[in-house]
Amino acid sequence: MEKTPDKDNESTPEVQDPGRRRLLKALAAGGVVTAASMVPGKWSSPVLKSGVLPAHAQVTQRFAVVCDPEWSVTPNDGFTTFDFSATATVNGSPLPNVALNAALAVGGASPSQTQNTNAGGVAVFSIIANDNDISQTPVATCTFNDQQTYGTASCQITFELNGTPV
Numbered sequence: 001m002e003k004t005p006d007k008d009n010e011s012t013p014e015v016q017d018p019g020r021r022r023l024l025k026a027l028a029a030g031g032v033v034t035a036a037s038m039v040p041g042k043w044s045s046p047v048l049k050s051g052v053l054p055a056h057a058q059v060t061q062r063f064a065v066v067c068d069p070e071w072s073v074t075p076n077d078g079f080t081t082f083d084f085s086a087t088a089t090v091n092g093s094p095l096p097n098v099a100l101n102a103a104l105a106v107g108g109a110s111p112s113q114t115q116n117t118n119a120g121g122v123a124v125f126s127i128i129a130n131d132n133d134i135s136q137t138p139v140a141t142c143t144f145n146d147q148q149t150y151g152t153a154s155c156q157i158t159f160e161l162n163g164t165p166v
Contacts, residue, residue, distance in 0.1 A: 062090070062091050062092070063088075063089070063090050063095075063144075063150040063151055063153050064088070064089050064090075064153050065086055065087070065088050065089075065100065065142055065143070065144050065153040065154055065155050066086065066087050066089070066155055067084065067085075067086045067140070067142055067155035067156065067157045068084060068085040068086060068087065068122075070084075070085075071083060071084035071085075071157055071159065072084075073138075073159055075131070078130065078131050078132070079128050079129065079130055079131060080128070080129050080131055080134065080138075081126055081127070081128050082104055082125075082126070082127045082128075082129065082138060082140060082159060083124075083125070083126045084102075084124075084125055084140055084157050085122050085123060085124045085125065086100055086102070086122070086123055086125070086142035086155055087117075087120070087121050087122050087123075088100060088117050088121045088123070088144050088153070089121055090150060093121075094117070094119070094120045094121025094122075095117060095121045095150075096117055096118060096119045096120070096121055097116055097117060098116065098117050098144060098146070099114050099115070099116055099117075099144070100114070100115055100116075100117060100123040100142050100143070100144050101113070101114045101142070101143050101144075101145075102114075102115070102123075102125045102127060102140055102141065102142045102143075103140070103141050103143075104127045104129055104138060104139070104140045105136070105138065105139045105140075105141070106129050106133050106134040106135070106136065106138045107133065107134060107135030107136035108130070108132070108133030108134070108135060109129070109130065109133045111127050111128065111129055112127070113125050113126075113127050123142070125140070125142070127140070137158060137159065137160060138158075138159040139156055139157065139158050139159070140156065140157045140159070141154055141155070141156050142154060142155050142156075142157075
């Protein structure tokens with residue numbers, strides 16, 4: 001007489017679901033096909049490129065020259081004096097002791113002047129133009145040029161009062 005195993009101490013292996021087994025086989029076969037399609041036909045040496053980054057990379061400095069909106073024009077016996085200022089900054093902080101150049105376009109001769117900025121980064125200009133040379137709306141352009149450290153920045157002032165050229 002054959003002995004039947006006890007239900008509580010069953011020693012027969014666990015039977016897997018045949019549908020699940022087919023699914024796992026299909027996924028495994030599909031994975032192999034997918035991986036095989038990604039392998040190149042011919043192997044080659046990898047191209048290696050290396051570089052060195054500095055521990056503290058250089059940060060781009062924001063440099064600006066801002067013309068002061070306050071200016072004055074004073075006529076005086078055939079000549080006109082244009083008084084104005086400009087501020088040089090780097091990353092929002094004043095840039096002292098740098099040379100700013102201001103050129104005044106008036107139509108004829110274009111007088112210019114160079115001034116160093118003070119501790120607050122401000123350069124003050126007083127440019128005199130001959131009234132006979134003024135044939136267009138006067139425009140002053142303030143420029144700072146230091147390609148090695150900061151680059152170039154400029155600003156302009158158009159000398160008009162209520163839309164009327166001075």
